[in-house]
Every structure is written in structure tokens, then in C-alpha cells.
Amino acid sequence: MTYETLISVADLHALLADGEDVLILDCEFELGVPDKGREAYRAGHLPGARYAHLDDDLASPPDGTNGRHPLPSRVAFAAWLRSVGLRQGQQVVACDSNGGAWAARAWWLLRWMGHGPVAVLDGGKQAWAAAGLPLETGEPGPVLPGDFTAADPLVAAPVDAATVLANIDGGAAQVLDARDPVRFRGDPNPIDPVAGHVPGARNRFFRDNLGPDGLFKPGPELAADFAALLGDRPAILSCGSGVTACHNALAMAHAGLSGARLYPGSWSEWIADPARPVATGAE
The missing domain is CATH 3.40.250.10 (Rhodanese-like domain)
Incomplete structure (x- = not known):
């Protein structure tokens, strides 16, 4: 079974317990304090999660006319996804501690890249912790690059x-x-x-x-x-x-x-x- 919108804490825990291949993206962020999200990630994240920075990974640099968080180029975003280990068809789960505010951006971007099995953790990291499930601290070890390649978008075309x-x-x-x-x-x-x-x-x-x-x-x-x-x-x-x-x-x-x-x-x-x-x- 794959998840393409939301996934519950219980379902994600079951996938991990069964040894399923899941890429977890921690999208913690705070507007105006760009380093705070990474600090929160280091302080506690779901086991094996990789950090996705809103400014650096989920957007391209603004030029003053195109908004604060322009879409990344599809080429650059695909390369970043491979760098965090994403493989074709792999289940992705995005999470944060802000009701999915930042995780939803990762969800949309992956759908825009043509990746179907991506979901947001319903309830976020708070729900995971409230269930008594463990968090890791610090930075994760190296990961083998993935083989992800972009496909036709699974969302309607954005507008200008x-x-x-x-x-x-x-x-x-x-x-x-x-x-x-x-x-x-x-x-x-x-x-x-x-x-x-x-x-x-x-x-x-x-x-x-x-x-x-x-x-x-x-x-x-x-x-x-x-x-x-x-x-x-x-x-x-x-x-x-x-x-x-x-x-x-x-x-x-x-x-x-x-x-x-x-x-x-x-x-x-x-x-x-x-x-x-x-x-x-x-x-």
C-alpha cells in the first residue's frame, strides 16, 4: 500500500516496523529564523529522517521580484532528492511541528516532480512523540544516492x-x-x-x-x-x-x-x- 496525501502515526510506525523502504523528510522551519528549523531537527527527529530546508532545498533563491520562496528548478530539486537517497517508487513521508505547514510544500513539490507515493504525517512530530515513539538527535550518517528521475507532474500546472x-x-x-x-x-x-x-x-x-x-x-x-x-x-x-x-x-x-x-x-x-x-x- 502507498500513501499519497496523509499518513497516520500508526501507519507510518507499522511501515517502519515491517522494514518498508520509507524516506522521511523533516521540514522543520521558522520564518525569519532560517537556522532554527535545522536546530530543531538536530534536537529531535523521526528515526532516519533527512532534513529539508525550506529556503535551501524546497525553493530557489529569490531575486526580489519572484516572491520569497520561488519554486526550485526541476533539475536542481531532482538532484537534491537523489542526494538524500530517494529511489523510484519509494514511499516518502514529510513532517514538521507546525501542522504540516512546511511539510505540505515538500508534498506538493514531489507531486510536481511526478512522484506519487508521498504523504504528510498527520499530526506531525507532536503526534509521533505523543504516541511514545522514539526520536533521534544529531545528524544522520551518509546515505547512498538514489535513482530518482522526474516525471510528468501529478498536480495542475502552477500559475504566474x-x-x-x-x-x-x-x-x-x-x-x-x-x-x-x-x-x-x-x-x-x-x-x-x-x-x-x-x-x-x-x-x-x-x-x-x-x-x-x-x-x-x-x-x-x-x-x-x-x-x-x-x-x-x-x-x-x-x-x-x-x-x-x-x-x-x-x-x-x-x-x-x-x-x-x-x-x-x-x-x-x-x-x-x-x-x-x-x-x-x-x-
Whole structure:
């Protein structure tokens, strides 16, 4: 059996206990403190997990116009995946301690690379520890390079700023913004130098995909949530820099909804051009 959206702690533990071949990616990160995630990884990670740094591994360097976390090139990302040992058809599990906020980016990128068996650990590292399961510390030993090669994407093609701009006036798609309501409304905040959202966007804070237990809500509940926001329109998924938007993509896939398109540049790219319109308020 393979897992392509979410995997429970119990199921991952069973795979590992049975000696199944699983690549675990620890995606721990904190915006504004780029070294903190690696420190947290060294302090405790799932056995055998490899660290995936949001800035260095799950993105390419920004140039000031393309957002804070541009997509990596497919060639560079495939090379990095091989360097951490990924083999063709191998089950990948991504995890973090932030409700899947960073792990979902790894999930989307692997799907974009054509790799099917990739899932996010539901409940994250907290759920693993709460189950009484062990963590390792320090850095892992060397790994044999994998044989992964990229294939056709398993997600809808991402969109650019021009597509989002053209969609504002009578467009066929609904932009869903995964940022918290404070940032979406346009309240002053330390992250966005220009506050607000794309005109016509609706807010779907990524944490609304989780229940009070920190696990993803059931698929039917998520499907109803997204239907209320989208109606019969397809989704363009945005956030601050194309990261937590992937959490909405994962939630939609878990709910059986397909066709959502990521806007990788998201708000940090959008506001790099002062000619692009900005809206404020709850809607």
C-alpha cells in the first residue's frame, strides 16, 4: 500500500516496523529564523529522517521580484532528492511541528516532480512523540544516492502573476489565500511590507484544515468547506510565498478535490510590482 496525501502515526510506525523502504523528510522551519528549523531537527527527529530546508532545498533563491520562496528548478530539486537517497517508487513521508505547514510544500513539490507515493504525517512530530515513539538527535550518517528521475507532474500546472491579474475581472477561477485573517485583511504586520490581498480573493487560513486535535479534518468536512468557498469554480491557491498554499492543496486532495493550481510567487511576488492592485478588508 502507498500513501499519497496523509499518513497516520500508526501507519507510518507499522511501515517502519515491517522494514518498508520509507524516506522521511523533516521540514522543520521558522520564518525569519532560517537556522532554527535545522536546530530543531538536530534536537529531535523521526528515526532516519533527512532534513529539508525550506529556503535551501524546497525553493530557489529569490531575486526580489519572484516572491520569497520561488519554486526550485526541476533539475536542481531532482538532484537534491537523489542526494538524500530517494529511489523510484519509494514511499516518502514529510513532517514538521507546525501542522504540516512546511511539510505540505515538500508534498506538493514531489507531486510536481511526478512522484506519487508521498504523504504528510498527520499530526506531525507532536503526534509521533505523543504516541511514545522514539526520536533521534544529531545528524544522520551518509546515505547512498538514489535513482530518482522526474516525471510528468501529478498536480495542475502552477500559475504566474499575469494569470492571476487576468483572472481578477470576471475570471473563471477563485483565488484562495492561506494566510491568517489578520494578514489577509490588510492589518499592519511585520511580514508584509504592503498589506492586503489580491482583489476578489477569499481567505482560507491553512490552520482551518485542522481539527482541535491537530489532525486534518475528515475529507467530507473539508470538501464541504472548500465547496462553500469555491462553488463550481476551480481554485488558484495563494499565500505569502507559495508555501502554506500547499497546505490547502493537500487538504483539497485529501478531500478528493482535484485541479487546484498553485500561485508560487503569491503575495510576496504580487506586491513587488506596485502596479498590481491591492484589496483590503475581510472579503
